[in-house]
Amino acid sequence: MSIAPVRSVSSVPPAPPRGRPRPPSGNAVTPTRTSRTTTSKPTTLRQVARAADVSMATVSRVLAGNYPVAPRTRQRVLRAVQELDYVANTHARALRGHATPTVALVLPDLRDEAVARIAQGVEEEATRNGRSCLIGTTRGDPERERTVLRGMRQNGAGAVILIGGGAQDPVHQEELATIAGSLAAAGSRLVFCGRPAPDDATPATVVEYDNEGGAYAVVSRLLVQGHRRILFLGPATGSTTAAGRLAGYRRALADFDLPFRPELVVGGGLGRADARDRLARRLVGGSDFTAVFAVTDNAASGALAALREVGLSVPDDVSLVGYGDAECATDLLPQLTTVHVPYVELGRTAVRLALGLTEGSVSAADQRALLGTHVVLRDSTAPPPRRRPT
Amino acid sequence: MSIAPVRSVSSVPPAPPRGRPRPPSGNAVTPTRTSRTTTSKPTTLRQVARAADVSMATVSRVLAGNYPVAPRTRQRVLRAVQELDYVANTHARALRGHATPTVALVLPDLRDEAVARIAQGVEEEATRNGRSCLIGTTRGDPERERTVLRGMRQNGAGAVILIGGGAQDPVHQEELATIAGSLAAAGSRLVFCGRPAPDDATPATVVEYDNEGGAYAVVSRLLVQGHRRILFLGPATGSTTAAGRLAGYRRALADFDLPFRPELVVGGGLGRADARDRLARRLVGGSDFTAVFAVTDNAASGALAALREVGLSVPDDVSLVGYGDAECATDLLPQLTTVHVPYVELGRTAVRLALGLTEGSVSAADQRALLGTHVVLRDSTAPPPRRRPT
DNA sequence: CTGTTAGCGCCTTCAG
DNA sequence: CTGAAGGCGCTAACAG
Numbered sequence: 001m002s003i004a005p006v007r008s009v010s011s012v013p014p015a016p017p018r019g020r021p022r023p024p025s026g027n028a029v030t031p032t033r034t035s036r037t038t039t040s041k042p043t044t045l046r047q048v049a050r051a052a053d054v055s056m057a058t059v060s061r062v063l064a065g066n067y068p069v070a071p072r073t074r075q076r077v078l079r080a081v082q083e084l085d086y087v088a089n090t091h092a093r094a095l096r097g098h099a100t101p102t103v104a105l106v107l108p109d110l111r112d113e114a115v116a117r118i119a120q121g122v123e124e125e126a127t128r129n130g131r132s133c134l135i136g137t138t139r140g141d142p143e144r145e146r147t148v149l150r151g152m153r154q155n156g157a158g159a160v161i162l163i164g165g166g167a168q169d170p171v172h173q174e175e176l177a178t179i180a181g182s183l184a185a186a187g188s189r190l191v192f193c194g195r196p197a198p199d200d201a202t203p204a205t206v207v208e209y210d211n212e213g214g215a216y217a218v219v220s221r222l223l224v225q226g227h228r229r230i231l232f233l234g235p236a237t238g239s240t241t242a243a244g245r246l247a248g249y250r251r252a253l254a255d256f257d258l259p260f261r262p263e264l265v266v267g268g269g270l271g272r273a274d275a276r277d278r279l280a281r282r283l284v285g286g287s288d289f290t291a292v293f294a295v296t297d298n299a300a301s302g303a304l305a306a307l308r309e310v311g312l313s314v315p316d317d318v319s320l321v322g323y324g325d326a327e328c329a330t331d332l333l334p335q336l337t338t339v340h341v342p343y344v345e346l347g348r349t350a351v352r353l354a355l356g357l358t359e360g361s362v363s364a365a366d367q368r369a370l371l372g373t374h375v376v377l378r379d380s381t382a383p384p385p386r387r388r389p390t
Numbered sequence: 391m392s393i394a395p396v397r398s399v400s401s402v403p404p405a406p407p408r409g410r411p412r413p414p415s416g417n418a419v420t421p422t423r424t425s426r427t428t429t430s431k432p433t434t435l436r437q438v439a440r441a442a443d444v445s446m447a448t449v450s451r452v453l454a455g456n457y458p459v460a461p462r463t464r465q466r467v468l469r470a471v472q473e474l475d476y477v478a479n480t481h482a483r484a485l486r487g488h489a490t491p492t493v494a495l496v497l498p499d500l501r502d503e504a505v506a507r508i509a510q511g512v513e514e515e516a517t518r519n520g521r522s523c524l525i526g527t528t529r530g531d532p533e534r535e536r537t538v539l540r541g542m543r544q545n546g547a548g549a550v551i552l553i554g555g556g557a558q559d560p561v562h563q564e565e566l567a568t569i570a571g572s573l574a575a576a577g578s579r580l581v582f583c584g585r586p587a588p589d590d591a592t593p594a595t596v597v598e599y600d601n602e603g604g605a606y607a608v609v610s611r612l613l614v615q616g617h618r619r620i621l622f623l624g625p626a627t628g629s630t631t632a633a634g635r636l637a638g639y640r641r642a643l644a645d646f647d648l649p650f651r652p653e654l655v656v657g658g659g660l661g662r663a664d665a666r667d668r669l670a671r672r673l674v675g676g677s678d679f680t681a682v683f684a685v686t687d688n689a690a691s692g693a694l695a696a697l698r699e700v701g702l703s704v705p706d707d708v709s710l711v712g713y714g715d716a717e718c719a720t721d722l723l724p725q726l727t728t729v730h731v732p733y734v735e736l737g738r739t740a741v742r743l744a745l746g747l748t749e750g751s752v753s754a755a756d757q758r759a760l761l762g763t764h765v766v767l768r769d770s771t772a773p774p775p776r777r778r779p780t
Numbered sequence: 781c782t783g784t785t786a787g788c789g790c791c792t793t794c795a796g
Numbered sequence: 797c798t799g800a801a802g803g804c805g806c807t808a809a810c811a812g
Contacts, residue, residue, distance in 0.1 A: 041576065041577070042546070042575075042576040085572050085575070087540065087543055087544045088544060089485070089544070089546060090481075090544045090545045090546060091480075091481040091482075091484035091485045091489075091546060092481075092485050094481040095479070095481045095482050095485055099481075102524075105525075109510060110500065110506045110507075110509050110510040110513065111503075111506050111507055111510050113501075113503075116500045116501050116506045117500075117501055119500050120499060120500040120501050120527065123500065123525060123526070123527050124527065127526065127527070127538075132524055132526065132541060132545065133524065133525050133526065134492075134522055134523065134524055134525070135495075135513060135523050135524075135525045136513070136517065136522065136523065137510065137513050137514065137517070148517075150477065151522060153477055154477045154478060154479070154480050155480045155522065156432070156479060156480060156481060182475050185432075185475070186431070186432040187431070272720075272721070298721075301721045304723075305723060308723060327718065328717070328718055328721045330662075331662070331691045331718045331721055331722065332721065333694075333695060333698060333723070
């Protein structure tokens with residue numbers, strides 16, 4: 001319904017490569033494959049060699065540039081390369097042992113903002129190191145995850161980076177451990193990036209961020225401002241991420257000698273809609289809190305909507321904080337105080353560690369990193385109002 | 391400052407593959423490589439053959455499963471494969487001509503929501519067709535774009551999909567045309583996905599969405615509601631995307647016999663901050679419009695902020711519409727009326743077309759598609775107020 | 781400086 | 797049913 005192929009134009013027959021106006025072809029042999037209408041295979045080294053009237057080795061050397069070649073010869077070769085529009089075949093190269101292995105990236109869904117940020121970091125660092133980057137999505141399905149991982153291994157990935165939505169399933173974790181082993185045995189590396197890794201015996205790399213610490217920090221901030229009854233809006237269990245944030249919340253409370261009140265944990269998922277609904281329901285009997293710690297910026301967005309619906313103003317009546325420093329945090333009104341997570345750096349670090357490029361690091365065996373998080377102060381918090389709002 | 395490697399744990403030495411408790415190794419030859427601590431190369435077909443005491447050909451056949459093999463032999467082979475944790479080398483396969491070529495994806499930045507959606511579509515459709523998906527980012531730099539494209543070609547990509555931020559630079563477009571030619575000559579395909587393509591003679595595939603039509607539709611909606619002075623918030627030039635949306639805006643106006651008023655075009659970029667600033671500045675002398683068509687949902691978000699700042703309410707005082715149906719559209723309050731763009735489908739279609747999988751299509755030569763857009767009605771529009779707001 | 785040779789790991793005829 | 801052999805495209809020793 002929303003798709004409508006409308007035009008269908010030109011059935012362009014694959015034209016010959018349209019290089020610059022072909023320079024007069026010197027003393028090169030007949031260009032053999034000047035215009036081919038059939039879907040032909042790409043030019044090979046041999047063809048170039050023939051065209052330039054040299055051996056394949058010479059061509060290879062000219063291209064590699066790591067070996068002396070007579071200037072005249074080089075010219076001829078270069079011209080032939082241009083003319084035939086030659087590019088070396090990566091697979092053959094790899095087979096011969098001369099290709100830099102790729103970096104593989106396995107994730108649930110690219111549309112997730114955090115995932116996309118990590119992916120961006122991975123890609124940047126990979127290309128910065130001359131590796132290309134293979135990507136595979138799993139939709140959070142453990143079975144697909146294994147399938148994809150296997151595929152990446154076949155591809156001879158030099159590092160496989162796993163991000164997002166780790167299943168708690170111990171069986172699956174065991175499988176992952178096995179895969180990590182295979183990878184490690186082949187000189188590669190499985191990286192758990194921002195998600196829980198199997199037991200410590202597994203030869204895997206782990207890159208995390210200080211999830212609990214961030215939660216501790218924002219909640220402390222609320223406490224310092226004078227809030228005493230702070231809602232935890234998010235699941236108490238099920239997701240490692242949420243669990244860590246809850247832990248930070250509790251620790252902050254404890255440090256202020258406040259008891260943990262289970263009735264202030266609202267539950268729900270990580271998303272916006274769920275948060276909104278849960279909080280709205282909670283709000284029907286009036287509010288018994290002065291601040292909300294949403295497990296996620298999206299959840300915070302939902303919370304804001306719910307609060308608005310019942311006429312509660314943020315931050316005048318209720319303070320609100322989120323987690324993740326998503327884009328929506330600045331779209332909201334008021335702009336959201338939240339915890340910044342260095343997602344892009346997470347991705348970069350994953351690649352560096354896996355590839356053994358930890359510059360400045362003493363031991364190349366550091367296969368574990370924990371990046372810091374920090375609070376971003378914006379406009380959604382204030383000291384609690386004098387009279388508790390009805 | 392935001393990064394703080396904190397812990398550095400276990401220097402796990404690459405352990406041997408931890409397969410299930412190794413089954414008693416039948417009559418297989420000594421497993422040769424049972425525990426290796428050095429970073430060794432992956433198992434080869436030959437090793438499996440030796441272990442199973444058969445020829446390489448037989449192993450190959452068992453694995454391919456397309457040729458009769460004695461059950462007993464197959465068992466032996468399978469066991470050896472398991473034991474040695476063998477996976478075929480993709481490069482060798484590719485070289486031999488038996489690998490499905492990959493799909494390459496070239497884009498400016500994964501963090502862009504629209505880009506991420508298209509990428510997701512591409513990846514899904516690619517794996518649905520058994521292709522793996524290579525990704526490369528360009529940061530919008532034409533030179534990097536060319537570099538990356540070259541790399542993809544070397545990789546023997548079966549299709550190269552180019553998305554986002556096309557540079558207007560004619561020189562670069564010419565280069566792209568050349569690359570498209572090379573690709574086509576090698577039986578591959580360059581796809582321009584949601585971005586302008588070079589001249590029609592170029593052997594490229596083009597997948598677009600009805601950009602102008604979407605703009606026409608939303609603006610018409612505003613006009614129907616009675617709005618007569620509608621601000622166009624976005625650049626009048628520079629970006630093909632913005633230009634198309636402006637064109638739709640103008641056509642809608644024309645269809646209502648309204649003149650196009652250049653003073654209602656505010657200018658600015660596609661982003662939030664710019665939109666906010668521009669509109670705020672515009673607003674100092676009061677508002678001479680009853681509705682705003684923001685070129686982008688992000689721009690709309692900025693507009694909303696600017697309007698709020700001067701005490702104008704949406705949609706009571708001013709109606710607001712965006713474009714793109716981004717996630718933030720539903721985060722805003724009021725939720726934003728906008729134009730939905732089928733980004734994911736765009737990606738899928740790109741792959742289908744490039745790979746020649748256009749099911750149901752008559753001519754396999756359709757190398758051009760235009761997907762429809764549609765308005766998503768939410769809460770940010772209303773009929774204009776009686777008295778024009780000051 | 782340049783050419784010849786020998787594989788990288790796999791698949792696929794062609795013979796047994 | 798199974799094995800031996802050749803070669804995909806490229807590069808790295810070795811000779812010239």
